[in-house]
Every structure is written in C-alpha cells, then in structure tokens.
Amino acid sequence: MPLFTIINPVCGHKSGSSFFDTHVFPRLNDQKITVDYNLRTSSPDDAPNFIREYFTTNRLDHNPPTEITIILGSGDGTLHEIIEAIRPYTTEYHNLLIRFVLIPCGTANALYFSLFPDTIDAAVDTSNPSKRLRSLEEFLAGKEAKTLSLAVTTVSNHNESKTSINTAAVVTSTALHACILRDSESLRDEHPGVERFKVAAQKNSTVWYYSQVKLHPCQSSGKVEIYNPDSNAFSPLESHGGSKEVIMEGPFVYFTATTNVDRLESTFRVLPLMRSLPPPSPTCDIAVVRPLRCSAMKQDTEHFRTEFAAQTWKVLHGAYEDGAHVRYRYEANGEITNEGNGQNVVEYVRCGGWEWIPMEDDPNAHILCCDGEIVSIEQGGTASCAVDFKSKFYIYA
Numbered sequence: 201m202p203l204f205t206i207i208n209p210v211c212g213h214k215s216g217s218s219f220f221d222t223h224v225f226p227r228l229n230d231q232k233i234t235v236d237y238n239l240r241t242s243s244p245d246d247a248p249n250f251i252r253e254y255f256t257t258n259r260l261d262h263n264p265p266t267e268i269t270i271i272l273g274s275g276d277g278t279l280h281e282i283i284e285a286i287r288p289y290t291t292e293y294h295n296l297l298i299r300f301v302l303i304p305c306g307t308a309n310a311l312y313f314s315l316f317p318d319t320i321d322a323a324v325d326t327s328n329p330s331k332r333l334r335s336l337e338e339f340l341a342g343k344e345a346k347t348l349s350l351a352v353t354t355v356s357n358h359n360e361s362k363t364s365i366n367t368a369a370v371v372t373s374t375a376l377h378a379c380i381l382r383d384s385e386s387l388r389d390e391h392p393g394v395e396r397f398k399v400a401a402q403k404n405s406t407v408w409y410y411s412q413v414k415l416h417p418c419q420s421s422g423k424v425e426i427y428n429p430d431s432n433a434f435s436p437l438e439s440h441g442g443s444k445e446v447i448m449e450g451p452f453v454y455f456t457a458t459t460n461v462d463r464l465e466s467t468f469r470v471l472p473l474m475r476s477l478p479p480p481s482p483t484c485d486i487a488v489v490r491p492l493r494c495s496a497m498k499q500d501t502e503h504f505r506t507e508f509a510a511q512t513w514k515v516l517h518g519a520y521e522d523g524a525h526v527r528y529r530y531e532a533n534g535e536i537t538n539e540g541n542g543q544n545v546v547e548y549v550r551c552g553g554w555e556w557i558p559m560e561d562d563p564n565a566h567i568l569c570c571d572g573e574i575v576s577i578e579q580g581g582t583a584s585c586a587v588d589f590k591s592k593f594y595i596y597a
C-alpha cells in the first residue's frame with residue numbers, strides 16, 4: 201500500500217512546502233510512517249506526469265497497483281489534475297483504490313473547507329496549524345476514508361464525437377462561474393488570494409448565457425428535484441409529457457454544479473444543501489439563476505442586463521451569508537426579498553446529471569469549468585455531465 205506525498209509549492213500563498221516540513225513530515229515521523237514517494241512539483245504538469253510514470257512502471261513490472269494513499273498539499277486544482285491522471289487506470293485495475301489526505305495549501309480549498317467547515321478561519325488565520333491537519337489526523341487515527349463523488353463531463357462536437365472527458369470532485373459549471381474561472385487565472389500574480397475571483401466576476405456581471413439544459417433524474421428518487429424554501433425540503437420538478445427528464449430553457453446567468461462540496465471558497469456557500477440536506481446517494485446539486493424569471497426583466501437588452509447585474513450580486517452575496525440566497529424570492533416589482541411566496545430567485549436543483557446545449561451564436565455559453573480547468577465546447581457541441589456511481593476515490597474526512 202504505497203504512500204505518496206505530493207506538494208504544490210506555488211499554489212495559494214506558496215507556503216505548502218514549509219508547512220509540510222514543519223507540520224506534516226514531523227507528524228508522520230512521530231508515527232513511524234514511511235513515505236514511499238515524495239514529490240514537490242516544479243512545473244504545472246509534474247503531479248499528473250509523476251502519476252502516469254508510476255502506473256507505467258508498475259505495468260512494465262507486472263505489479264498491478266491496488267491501494268494508494270496520497271497526502272496532498274495543494275488546492276482543488278492539483279487534486280483535480282491527479283484524479284484525471286489516475287481515473288483512466290481505474291478501468292484497467294479493478295482493485296485500485298485511491299485515498300487522499302488533503303492538506304489545504306491552495307487559494308480556495310473548497311473541498312477541505314466543505315469537509316471541515318469548523319476550520320474555515322484557517323483560510324485567513326494561519327496561526328493554528330492543527331486546523332489544516334484534520335484530514336491527516338483522520339488518516340493517522342486509522343479512520344475509514346469517505347467516498348469522493350465524481351462528476352464526469354463528456355464534451356462532444358456537432359457530430360456527437362467526444363472531444364474530451366473531464367472529471368470533477370469539486371465543481372462543474374458553465375455561465376458566470378466558468379467565465380470567472382476563465383478570466384481569474386490571468387490575475388493570479390496580481391491577486392494571489394480569492395479577490396481575483398471578485399475582480400473577474402465584475403468583468404462578467406452583465407453577460408447572459410443562451411443554452412438549453414436537460415436534467416436527468418436522481419438515482420435515489422428517480423426524479424429531478426428542486427428545493428422548496430417553504431418546506432425546507434426537495435420535491436419533484438415537474439416535467440412535460442411524463443418524461444423523467446426536465447428541460448430548462450435559457451438565458452442563464454448562473455449554472456454551477458457540485459457533487460461533494462457546499463462551498464467554493466471558505467465562506468462562499470453556494471450549494472449549502474449539499475451539507476445541510478445531504479443527498480441519500482451521490483447527486484449533482486446545481487444552483488441555477490435565469491434572469492427572465494424576474495418579472496422586472498422584460499427582455500434581453502443592455503438596460504435589463506445591467507439592471508439584473510445588481511440581482512446577481514445580491515445572490516452571490518447571499519452565498520457569502522451562509523447560503524441565504526437559496527431562500528431568496530422576487531417581489532412583484534422584481535426586488536429580491538427573504539420573505540413572501542414569490543418566485544424563487546435561485547432554482548436549486550438536485551439531479552443525477554445534466555446536459556448543457558449552448559446556442560451556436562453565443563460564444564460565452566461554450567465555456568465549461570471542471571474544477572478550475574477551462575474547456576471550450578465547439579460550436580454545435582454539448583457538455584453532458586453524470587455522477588460516477590463507481591468512484592474509486594476516497595478522502596479522509
């Protein structure tokens with residue numbers, strides 16, 4: 201059962217290497233745990249290349265790998281790259297299991313702070329290292345690791361040929377969130393912290409995204425479900441003609457799906473029900489905002505797009521207020537309120553998968569984000585996302 205340590209020394213505030221030397225390796229030494237492979241990345245492709253080399257060497261040696269534990273010091277992006285590198289081998293090696301111990305060293309650390317929400321002050325206060333060692337302590341205590349649900353998105357072109365398959369443990373998104381991630385990367389040096397996401401959000405705040413979405417039912421209920429703030433429960437989302445599939449028409453402003461996390465930054469709880477009303481079996485939770493559901497938005501014009509940007513900001517601020525946005529409703533004049541029985545501002549959907557079919561003449565609707573990786577959907581193409589019910593990935597949490 202090989203044990204790897206992989207450290208991305210440049211992510212977040214670039215403190216991963218020293219944190220491991222000061223806190224992680226000494227804890228392992230205390231417990232007399234030997235690390236079999238230790239990698240500090242020196243370039244963006246190092247972690248996935250290292251994984252592929254490991255599997256290639258094992259194949260040549262006729263030594264099929266079975267259970268691997270990876271103590272990972274990084275953000276969500278490096279985790280994503282490692283999962284993508286390993287996943288193709290899970291079909292070849294049926295007994296392969298991957299267990300992660302996650303040490304949050306990145307910018308957002310969405311997975312870590314979702315799994316350990318009582319440690320979120322560690323995002324800004326680094327004076328208490330034990331808050332970043334919780335996953336390690338679970339591992340050292342011999343606890344059982346939890347399943348990491350994966351969302352697998354197949355992107356196809358206009359001929360329905362696959363152009364890519366992307367796996368996400370944290371977030372799969374289109375619309376505003378995907379465009380924020382597309383634009384925030386170029387701001388990394390100027391803004392090493394989460395401010396870069398806000399700067400990029402401002403740039404995209406008046407864009408509407410034209411697409412059709414097909415939602416597929418949850419495995420547990422056989423239905424697509426929607427959150428009802430009155431009952432604080434999910435109920436079936438009605439479809440037309442008896443089909444189990446539900447169709448949503450655009451334009452969209454927000455379309456962000458997760459399988460494990462309730463937040464995308466320590467305090468940005470955009471899908472809070474993933475933890476407060478957890479699904480009985482792996483699902484996609486999706487936060488959807490469609491501007492034309494607001495009665496004050498009469499049509500798609502520059503004027504209404506600018507007006508709706510204020511509503512979008514309110515929704516995003518609500519996510520920072522412990523996920524309050526999922527209870528927001530429209531008043532008759534289109535204002536957002538916490539009360540009353542107007543239309544939900546956010547359609548909080550729970551489903552087994554979804555298909556995003558962008559309108560050909562809308563380039564912004566052709567951007568997909570899988571755990572921070574930006575994928576372009578070709579003109580006439582689609583992105584189809586489904587929960588992987590046979591995940592071989594686990595995390596100590």
Ligand SMILES: Nc1ncnc2c1ncn2[C@@H]1O[C@H](COP(=O)(O)OP(=O)(O)OP(=O)(O)O)[C@@H](O)[C@H]1O
Nearest residue numbers: 211212241242243244275276277278306307308309
């Ligand atoms: N030595 C390196 N030099 C430059 N880039 C690297 C190196 N090692 C890894 N990377 C790249 O750094 C990128 C960012 O890493 P990661 O996502 O883990 O951190 P983050 O973006 O700071 O945090 P988060 O994803 O939690 O917001 C990854 O895409 C990875 O490929």
